[in-house]
Amino acid sequence: MTKQSKITVKHYLEKKVKPTMVYDDLPLGYPLYYRITYKRKTTNLKSFTGAIMTEKAYEHFKTTNEVLSYETNYKTGFTHLKLEDELLFLEKAIEQLVNKNSDIVVFDEYFVENLKTFFNDLRESLYFQGWYSYKQKLDLRVKDKSRKSPLTVSEILNQKIDLSKEDIDFNNQYKKFNDEKGYNQERFYHIFDKGKSLIECLNIIKEVTEIDLFPYIHKNTLKYWQVIGLILIAYPRTIFIDFFVNYDIKKILDIKEKNNVDLTAIEVTDICNKLKNNHLGIYFK
Numbered sequence: 201m202t203k204q205s206k207i208t209v210k211h212y213l214e215k216k217v218k219p220t221m222v223y224d225d226l227p228l229g230y231p232l233y234y235r236i237t238y239k240r241k242t243t244n245l246k247s248f249t250g251a252i253m254t255e256k257a258y259e260h261f262k263t264t265n266e267v268l269s270y271e272t273n274y275k276t277g278f279t280h281l282k283l284e285d286e287l288l289f290l291e292k293a294i295e296q297l298v299n300k301n302s303d304i305v306v307f308d309e310y311f312v313e314n315l316k317t318f319f320n321d322l323r324e325s326l327y328f329q330g331w332y333s334y335k336q337k338l339d340l341r342v343k344d345k346s347r348k349s350p351l352t353v354s355e356i357l358n359q360k361i362d363l364s365k366e367d368i369d370f371n372n373q374y375k376k377f378n379d380e381k382g383y384n385q386e387r388f389y390h391i392f393d394k395g396k397s398l399i400e401c402l403n404i405i406k407e408v409t410e411i412d413l414f415p416y417i418h419k420n421t422l423k424y425w426q427v428i429g430l431i432l433i434a435y436p437r438t439i440f441i442d443f444f445v446n447y448d449i450k451k452i453l454d455i456k457e458k459n460n461v462d463l464t465a466i467e468v469t470d471i472c473n474k475l476k477n478n479h480l481g482i483y484f485k
Contacts, residue, residue, distance in 0.1 A: 207298060208237045209290050211247070213258045222252050222273045229254045229273070232283075234290060236306050238298065243306040248319050249286060250277035278319045280438050289441040293318035296444075317479070318441040325440040326428045329478055330398065334389030335370070335382070338420040338467065366419040373416050388416055398425045423463060427471040430455050444476055 211234050219228035232247040253261065257271035267283050281289075293315055297304055304311065317325070363371075370385070377384045392401040398417065406412050414422065434452045435443045449469055456468055 205239045205302075207291065207294055208235075209287060209294065210235050211262070211287060213253065213255065214244075214246075220252055222254055222257075222271060226271055227254050227256070229257070229271070232258070234287070236290075236294065238294070238304070238306050241306050243311070245290075245312060245315075247283070247286060248278045248316070249281055249283050250275040251283055278439060279321060280442075281319055285442070289319070289439075289445060290315075292445050293441050318444070319439050322435055322438050322440050322443050323432055325479065326431060326475060327394065327397070329475055330425055330428050331390075331394045334386045334421060335418045336420045336424045338423060338470065369415075370418045385416075385418075389421075397429060398422075399429065423467055424471055424475075426461055426463060427452075427468055428475065430459070430461065430468065431472065431475065433459075440479060444479070447472070447476060 211232055213230040214233040215230050217231065219230055222229040229252045232249070232251040232253055234245045234247065236243050236245060252273045252275055254268075254271040257268040260266065260268050261272075261283070265284055272283070296318070297311070297314055374382075374385055379385070389398075392398060399422065402413050402417070406414075430452050431443065433455050434448070435446075449472060452472060453465055453468060456463060456465075461468075
C-alpha cells in the first residue's frame with residue numbers, strides 16, 4: 201500500500217497586506233490566513249471567518265486557541281463558523297478531499313471551491329441533498345448474509361432493485377398520466393420551494409387547502425426529509441463540517457424517540473450515513 205502524503209495546515213497573520221482597523225482605539229490588525237501543504241505543494245487560504253486580528257490577539261489565539269473578541273473583528277465570513285474550530289475543520293475537510301482523490305493539487309482552481317462546500321450552512325447542504333432526487337433509494341444493505349463486506353459504489357449503482365410496495369403505491373398515484381419514465385413524478389416534486397423542507401411545503405398546502413399531497417411523494421423520499429429534520433434539531437445553526445466531524449447517531453436517535461418519528465433506527469442510521477457521505481460527491485438515486 202502506498203503511504204499517503206502528509207497534510208499540514210497552519211494559521212498565520214498575513215502581514216504582507218496593508219494593515220486595517222480592527223476597532224476604534226486599537227492597534228491596526230491583519231487578516232488571518234492558513235497555509236496548506238500537501239505533496240510539497242503549498243497554497244494560502246484566507247480564513248473563512250474573515251477574521252482581522254491585532255498582533256496581540258493573534259499571539260493569544262496561537263498560544264491558547266482562545267479568541268480575544270475585543271481585538272478580533274470578522275469582516276466577512278461563514279455564518280456559524282467559530283474561529284476556534286476552523287483549523288480542525290479544515291484538516292478534516294482536506295483529509296476527505298484527499299481520500300477521494302489522492303492526486304489532488306492544492307493549487308487546482310477547484311480545490312478552494314470544493315473545500316468551501318464543507319463550510320456551508322448545514323441546512324442548506326442537507327436541503328440540497330434532499331431535493332436532489334424525487335425518488336430516493338433507501339435499502340442499500342447487502343442481501344447475501346454470508347457476505348461480510350459492504351457493497352461497493354459500483355455494485356450499488358448497478359444493482360437491480362425489484363419494485364417494493366412503496367414503489368408500486370407511488371407509481372399507482374401517477375397511473376392516469378400513462379408516464380413510464382417518471383416525468384410527471386419528477387416534475388411534481390420540483391414545483392416546491394427548495395428553500396423549505398418538502399414536509400413543511402406539504403403541510404402548508406394541507407393546512408390551507410385541506411388537500412393531502414403526501415401520497416404523491418415516494419415514501420422513501422419522505423423518510424429522507426424526516427431524517428433531515430432530526431439532524432437539524434440535533435445540530436442547529438451550524439455548518440456541514442460540524443455535523444461531519446461531530447456526528448453522533450445516538451443523539452439523533454434520541455430525538456427520533458422523543459418526537460415519536462415513525463422510522464426504524466436502521467433507517468435513520470442508513471440515511472444519516474448517506475447524507476453525511478453523499479457530500480463527497482457520491483449520490484445514490
